[in-house]
Amino acid sequence: MPKDSDNSDDRIPPRTLKGFRDYLPQAMLAREGLVETAKEVYRSYGFAPIDTPALEYLEILAGKGSDETDKQLYKFTDAGGRDVGMRFDLTVPLARFAAQYAQQLGLPFKRYHVATVWRGENTQRGRYREFMQCDFDTIGTESATSDIETALVIHDLLAKIGFVGAFTISVNHRGVLNGLLESLGLAAQATQVLRAIDKLTKTGPEKVAAEMQATAGATPAQAEQVLAFAALDGTNNAVLEQLRPMVDGSEVGEAGLARLTEVLAGIAAAGVDPARIKLDVSIARGLDYYTGMIYETTLDADPDLGSVASGGRYDNLAQMFTKQRLPGIGASLGLDRLLDGMEKLGMLPNVRTPAEVFVPLFSEELLGPLLKLAADLRSAGLRVELYGEAKKLGKQLQYADKRGHRVAVIAGPDEIEAGECQIKNLADGSSTAVPMASAADEISKLLRGN
Amino acid sequence: MPKDSDNSDDRIPPRTLKGFRDYLPQAMLAREGLVETAKEVYRSYGFAPIDTPALEYLEILAGKGSDETDKQLYKFTDAGGRDVGMRFDLTVPLARFAAQYAQQLGLPFKRYHVATVWRGENTQRGRYREFMQCDFDTIGTESATSDIETALVIHDLLAKIGFVGAFTISVNHRGVLNGLLESLGLAAQATQVLRAIDKLTKTGPEKVAAEMQATAGATPAQAEQVLAFAALDGTNNAVLEQLRPMVDGSEVGEAGLARLTEVLAGIAAAGVDPARIKLDVSIARGLDYYTGMIYETTLDADPDLGSVASGGRYDNLAQMFTKQRLPGIGASLGLDRLLDGMEKLGMLPNVRTPAEVFVPLFSEELLGPLLKLAADLRSAGLRVELYGEAKKLGKQLQYADKRGHRVAVIAGPDEIEAGECQIKNLADGSSTAVPMASAADEISKLLRGN
DSSP: OOOOOOOGGGOOOOOOOTTOOOBOHHHHHHHHHHHHHHHHHHHHTTOEEOBOOSEEEHHHHHTTOOHHHHHHOOEEEOTTSOEEEEOSOSHHHHHHHHHHHHHHHOSSEEEEEEEEEEOOOOGGGTOOSEEEEEEEEEESOOOHHHHHHHHHHHHHHHIIIIITTOEEEEEEEHHHHHHHHHHHTOGGGHHHHHHHHTTHHHHOHHHHHHHHHHHSOOOHHHHHHHHHHHTOOSOHHHHHHHHHHHHTTOHHHHHHHHHHHHHHHHHHHTTOOGGGEEEOTTOOOSTTTOOSEEEEEEETTOGGGOOSEEEEEESOSOTTTOSSOOOEEEEEEOHHHHHHHHHHTTOSOOOSOSOSEEEOOOOGGGHHHHHHHHHHHHHTTOOEEEOSSOOOHHHHHHHHHHHTOSEEEEOOHHHHHHTEEEEEETTTOOEEEEEGGGHHHHHHHHHHHO | OOOOOOOGGGOOOOOOOTTOOOBOHHHHHHHHHHHHHHHHHHHHTTOEEOBOOSEEEHHHHHTTOOHHHHHHOOEEEOTTSOEEEEOSOSHHHHHHHHHHHHHHHOSSEEEEEEEEEEOOOOGGGTOOSEEEEEEEEEESOOOHHHHHHHHHHHHHHHIIIIITTOEEEEEEEHHHHHHHHHHHTOGGGHHHHHHHHTTHHHHOHHHHHHHHHHHSOOOHHHHHHHHHHHTOOSSHHHHHHHHHHHHTTOHHHHHHHHHHHHHHHHHHHTTOOGGGEEEOTTOOOSTTTOOSEEEEEEETTOGGGOOSEEEEEESOSOTTTOSSOOOEEEEEEOHHHHHHHHHHTTOSOOOSOSOSEEEOOOOGGGHHHHHHHHHHHHHTTOOEEEOSSOOOHHHHHHHHHHHTOSEEEEOOHHHHHHTEEEEEETTTOOEEEEEGGGHHHHHHHHHHHO
């Protein structure tokens, strides 16, 4: 609540913390639109929403976390003397949640969670210390169906956002790579090899080969075979064919290849355009975490943006909290990155209002009839801002112009007397007089036509 | 990310902090539904979304806050040595935001903000330490239009949520009460009088009269006149008439009464049923904060629940941060209280899934066609959960029963061969065979009929 202060010396400069952001209407309208689309797609597959506290016991969040995680955690001692922290992702809270309620929820359990997380990142790297995550996961099943659905959800999401036919979901299976390494006798050095391969697009094959020899003790021949594997290209079916001999004899490799084949077939059976799905054996995200299928998604118009929706399958979500084994699969939408991409591609409308329709207040005397007009337009499903003060019409229309309303409905005393109004298209300035009773229809027609 | 731990001795007990809540799907579906309805109504009046950080500089939040606020603040020193706090309401962030961007945004500025806030409340009083606020405000105007709209937004909100014709918005104007006190010579003791009157419904007129005499130094005759004022009842117009002589000669009282009259007329002009709006001169919320119109909303079926949507007009939002005077008006929806009320009144469906439709996986061989069936139903706008594993049909239907899906679409090999499926109404167990191509229409019909 505002405090008594008329002494300017006492004023506090309004500012935000480094790495934290205010969302003004234009940015927030875009973010809300994206989040709502994501939720709608998640729900359309039966994923249910959950939420967890922003603050958790520090031991829950820190667990046996890495030094990196620990350094980034916002943590403090609360007034009751408890060591607490602010969540830094939605995965640890999901693990705690699943351990606590698995019995009550029943398995499999499909949930989505859209929430803010905090990390004390180095802001010099352009990172934010507060951002929103947008995750969906299926827990308690190893079914191919949930692997397939993960790709379908990402597909529907990108299509609904507006990228129809203009994105690529790259898929891979960690078992295929592990199988190759097993065949090559490099299974024990998998982490080092994966870490090297992960840099393939960034640093090129020579440096990756050198790193594999340095860190994984690979021979030049082994490094070459790994690179040949990572360079596999062609149609998904052609790549599957080439992989078969490479993993031959490795149980984990053959199982991975079988699952990958089944998942690709399932995605196609659901009706997804094959051009949207690329089997890419070089992707190996989440080095210590993912164990089965993995997914990355790039925008065809801006692949350098990086993955805008990623995830994969994991063996056991919540072993830190329960002895119950909880395998699962999940992915998340990269909201900030996607919004960056949409902005660059001109996909975000230049508006600062959710209301398409603007009604100027012609004069104080007309407030009653104009309140009624606005109410009627809202009943017809339109979003309508009625200006509050009877300023000059030009001033009011300037306000509408700044906000980005698309249509103004103008009614002075003569129009109201005659049961009419002017519908003004704010994009081109054209105007039509229509009976008040058909105003909603006319506006809807105009908005559809725009 | 899950950490390596197979040693049960290392396990961390999954639990949440006192005063913090997990939202399981059933509760979260209800909360999300409510928040989305609120946002949709806010948008329909041209209120635009904003967001601000959860963490702010402590000086911004603490300002010249009361000891009470200060005690409840979650505050700490961050890794960069800054004193920071977690926001405890959305009003201080709005004040900081408005001071920072007023120039850029232009006035009037209409915003909504739905976000989590934290207060180290005494949980013994049944309070939560983390909860969501759902505010809308119009800043930078003193127009009657924005006063009227505040009531209209609350009205549309309650109606859209499902309380059509079953709620009461109580309105008052602080100037009317202040005018009376001025006429009585009690203007300087307004706070004490208001504090006493605020307890009228709880403690009754005698105790309130005694308190006014004790704390405000009112004479018994003055106390009686204040109580007569607070007891005014009848139609809104009748009360307005009775108020006229009571504030006669007081500038602030006459202005307040004029505004109150104008606001009631505007609300009626917009088409609101007069039975929904009650002029109640005894409400006096926000003792040190509100200066003009005030609003409270009760559910007719459960008035003891207290106000589920409240707010009012304030003189100057952001004087702590800027010399620019920013008058405004706003209100907020009490999400927790409203959800409590809806639960008590049986208005929350007993479901744990957003998907109406359940498709069992009859056999692994049918995964392809059933993925296609589910995709087709989704394209028709339905929300569809396909079960992932080909367990016994009974087991799968048990799962659907536990979740609360409303319709199952069952297709075995014979049905798929024949291009048909069974549509099973899970409420009554009845089943109909329909051609696959008309499944979506049949399900939609059934869902509408339920």
